[in-house]
Amino acid sequence: xxxxxxxxxxxxxxxxxxxxxxxxxxxxxxxxxxxxxxxxxxxxxxxxxxxxxxxxxxxxxxxxxxxxxxxxxxxxxxxxxxxxxxxxxxxxxxxxxxxxxxxxxxxxxxxxxxxxxxxxxxxxxxxxxxxxxxxxxxxxxxxxxxxxxxxxxxxxxxxxxxxxxxxxxxxxxxxxxxxxxxxxxxxxxxxxxxxxxxxxxxxxxxxxxxxxxxxxxxxxxxxxxxxxxxxxxxxxxxxxxxxxxxxxxxxxxxx
Ligand SMILES: C[S@@+](CC[C@H](N)C(=O)[O-])C[C@H]1O[C@@H](n2cnc3c(N)ncnc32)[C@H](O)[C@@H]1O
Numbered sequence: 001x002x003x004x005x006x007x008x009x010x011x012x013x014x015x016x017x018x019x020x021x022x023x024x025x026x027x028x029x030x031x032x033x034x035x036x037x038x039x040x041x042x043x044x045x046x047x048x049x050x051x052x053x054x055x056x057x058x059x060x061x062x063x064x065x066x067x068x069x070x071x072x073x074x075x076x077x078x079x080x081x082x083x084x085x086x087x088x089x090x091x092x093x094x095x096x097x098x099x100x101x102x103x104x105x106x107x108x109x110x111x112x113x114x115x116x117x118x119x120x121x122x123x124x125x126x127x128x129x130x131x132x133x134x135x136x137x138x139x140x141x142x143x144x145x146x147x148x149x150x151x152x153x154x155x156x157x158x159x160x161x162x163x164x165x166x167x168x169x170x171x172x173x174x175x176x177x178x179x180x181x182x183x184x185x186x187x188x189x190x191x192x193x194x195x196x197x198x199x200x201x202x203x204x205x206x207x208x209x210x211x212x213x214x215x216x217x218x219x220x221x222x223x224x225x226x227x228x229x230x231x232x233x234x235x236x237x238x239x240x241x242x243x244x245x246x247x248x249x250x251x252x253x254x255x
Contacts, residue, residue, distance in 0.1 A: 002137040005109070008110060009141055009143020010054050012146040026063075030107065031065065032065045046242060085120075093128050149210045166182065206219070209243060
């Protein structure tokens with residue numbers, strides 16, 4: 001019989017933002033699998049503690065977590081970014097497969113936010129199923145994404161009336177901003193918005209460590225708030241040991 005491999009979206013860190021379905025699945029499986037990056041990034045230990053806090057709130061009785069050491073990703077050649085990420089997914093799939101072989105029973109992978117948005121869990125689980133070494137039935141349990149929490153915190157509608165929205169990364173922002181006027185930016189370790197050629201032409205709604213005690217929020221015209229954002233970003237990092245931020249950029253419409 002196939003074993004269950006549930007990819008459970010936990011939301012962006014706040015135990016109150018876990019869905020009833022995610023809580024049910026956490027209570028049904030035998031153990032949890034967590035990608036552990038603490039060897040490369042010691043600050044991320046707090047992220048593992050936040051996952052523990054979520055389990056403590058929602059799991060009745062004791063639970064067991066299996067930590068899967070995250071393989072190092074080759075970041076040396078950004079020109080070959082896609083290939084480097086594919087290799088990394090393959091290495092991660094093998095690491096998770098070993099953990100499943102060593103630990104019988106049904107497992108849930110604890111996914112930050114929603115598994116459908118900039119997360120490798122679905123690709124990795126598909127790869128494990130495809131290899132066929134472990135017989136797994138993959139299921140996806142949605143979670144609240146950091147983008148939804150950003151919108152709620154700023155009381156925002158992400159799209160303009162009837163308009164499109166681009167969800168992109170820091171790596172692509174300068175190109176995407178040339179053609180888009182309403183963009184959500186994720187995975188931006190370098191506050192790339194500060195390098196936009198016309199900072200007075202954009203509004204920004206920014207949030208860091210949303211759903212965690214060190215949450216930070218700033219909104220305003222980019223040229224007026226960029227410095228404050230950079231400062232608060234560093235404050236969040238030193239308070240919590242890690243910083244993850246997401247922001248909406250919208251072009252200022254001229255009368
Ligand atoms: C690997 S992606 C994971 C996204 C996640 N699956 C989601 O649904 O939010 C990591 C990026 O998500 C954003 N992010 C995740 N959690 C966040 C949080 N609590 N506050 C702000 N941004 C967050 C940041 O842009 C971060 O660089």
